[in-house]
Amino acid sequence: MLENIRIVLVNTTHPGNIGGVARAMKNMGLSDLCLIEPRRFPHADASARAAGADDVLESAVVVDSLEQALADCHLVVGTSARSRTIPWPLVNPRELAAIVSPLPAETRVAIVFGREDRGLTNEELQRCHQHVHIPVNDQFSSLNLAAAVQVITYELRMAKEMDVSTAKPRWGTEWDVDLAEGRELTLLFEHFERTLTEIEFLDPDKPRNLMPRLQRLLLRAVPDKLEVNILRGMLTAMQKRNQR
Amino acid sequence: MLENIRIVLVNTTHPGNIGGVARAMKNMGLSDLCLIEPRRFPHADASARAAGADDVLESAVVVDSLEQALADCHLVVGTSARSRTIPWPLVNPRELAAIVSPLPAETRVAIVFGREDRGLTNEELQRCHQHVHIPVNDQFSSLNLAAAVQVITYELRMAKEMDVSTAKPRWGTEWDVDLAEGRELTLLFEHFERTLTEIEFLDPDKPRNLMPRLQRLLLRAVPDKLEVNILRGMLTAMQKRNQR
Structure with missing residues (x-):
């Protein structure tokens, strides 16, 4: 360990x-x-x-x-x-x-x-x-x-x-899917930033704290690989509709 | 001491x-x-x-x-x-x-x-x-x-x-925003479901476990009110673009 x-x-x-x-x-x-x-x-x-x-x-x-x-x-x-x-x-x-x-x-x-x-x-x-x-x-x-x-x-x-057996697992143990790795999370956040800019929800000139807050929210949950895929699928679907 | x-x-x-x-x-x-x-x-x-x-x-x-x-x-x-x-x-x-x-x-x-x-x-x-x-x-x-x-x-x-501070909250120590209430989360998930259906990422006839997985992810993070607003703002922006 x-x-x-x-x-x-x-x-x-x-x-x-x-x-x-x-x-x-x-x-x-x-x-x-x-x-x-x-x-x-x-x-x-x-x-x-x-x-x-x-x-x-x-x-x-x-x-x-x-x-x-x-x-x-x-x-x-x-x-x-x-x-x-x-x-x-x-x-x-x-x-x-x-x-x-x-x-x-x-x-x-x-x-x-x-x-x-x-x-x-x-x-x-x-x-x-x-x-x-x-x-x-x-x-x-x-x-x-x-x-x-x-x-x-x-x-x-x-x-x-x-051997602290009192400490309860907070996430991730006996999970059905492996946890996402750092590089997958980076790509996810980049994908969010790109997509939110494209749909004009994020203004690159006035980003305020939108991306940090979104990152904080998702990092707190410690996403697994499948959850990352779902979010990225959602973003891709948004981009496709937006480009029509 | x-x-x-x-x-x-x-x-x-x-x-x-x-x-x-x-x-x-x-x-x-x-x-x-x-x-x-x-x-x-x-x-x-x-x-x-x-x-x-x-x-x-x-x-x-x-x-x-x-x-x-x-x-x-x-x-x-x-x-x-x-x-x-x-x-x-x-x-x-x-x-x-x-x-x-x-x-x-x-x-x-x-x-x-x-x-x-x-x-x-x-x-x-x-x-x-x-x-x-x-x-x-x-x-x-x-x-x-x-x-x-x-x-x-x-x-x-x-x-x-x-000695002084025994039980600490899991997170949200001196958090800047109140945590979201149940009803706000329900509205958020409904909003997600509606939007994802509109952009044809979610197929109501074959929903698989998309919504449960998305809910589980967000619930794990215990979102605050502002985070819920950000997500809903993102969904609304997506809907507007989609309806153009």
Whole structure:
């Protein structure tokens, strides 16, 4: 289970932090690290702070977009400070572990961590099914990147160790259809945006929060592949009628 | 409560780790740091890693024995790897928080962390009421000092926070819009059915499970009123285009 959880770091500035993350991951039994455009990597500081988790660093995948990092993931969780323009499902690390722990073993989960100085952008956060927030001192709320990874992966490990049978599955278990992967969801949202523009429901010059709200709604439901196909079929039918 | 918990570091080698500990403490709302014969302190590396928790570093007390560090403490907890010569009461960080949290507010608790390379000596551990062990990957069990402090102080903070807010809604914490009522959902699904029939995506003679699947998807997300309005607006736009 823990091996199927991917830690995704977006635009990390300090290579030492990447090493600290690798060490935290390996301590807790995780190994899948994905780096989106790190400032400097590989780097001696990363190896030094990894303190023996070199294998995690060596097998880390470096990509240049969030899309690539999430393409094969079923559940995407973004780390977030509390307040955002549009509220999104928000859990603490323990609640996150209670959600992730009962998922079928083959479910691929990504947990996305933002830049040291300003976290994730709104657009990146809107790509996530859930947001997770670590409870902190309001007067001093910025956690070190490796410390944040440590806390969240610790909770995931605790859930595994304590075999939390009380936590109820929220979705996806014994489902009749496989959950949609990240790339399928991306295509779905693009299809929505295109179609809604064509039927002039979405004004590209004044998009307001239409697409983020639609994404949030559908991501909350964690759609399966058939549901995605139904929605896309509906959009295609709309486009055809519109072009007549 | 959290202010009465003292973090004690024994013979820390790397000043950077002291800074990391100070940051982790302040993030979680602790401020009482005691250093027993640190190799180098104060030090620029400590201040750099503290990243703004300078007040914790400045008020840190440096002593030269465990006895001094613990003189006024009621409960002493030592961090420990699992196996020791003499068995000792051993808890995980969550159990520790459950022990510490209900104590009277004036109870002074010390949590003692050992050297980076070999932890606490048996003698030091035997000075403790309890031992705490962070569950780790057996193949890679040595946590960074600041990471260990982070995990334990996180659990102490969680115990405090969850005291206050027990039952959280599944989502919709401070949601900006009220959730949709049953009647609004019924109207939404009727609107979907009508529109999908008009654009000939839904065949009333062969409906298959299209509507149930669409309903299940949307119900899972527990839509709010605005989301329902967006979907209905989309459907109305589609109907208008279709009737042209």
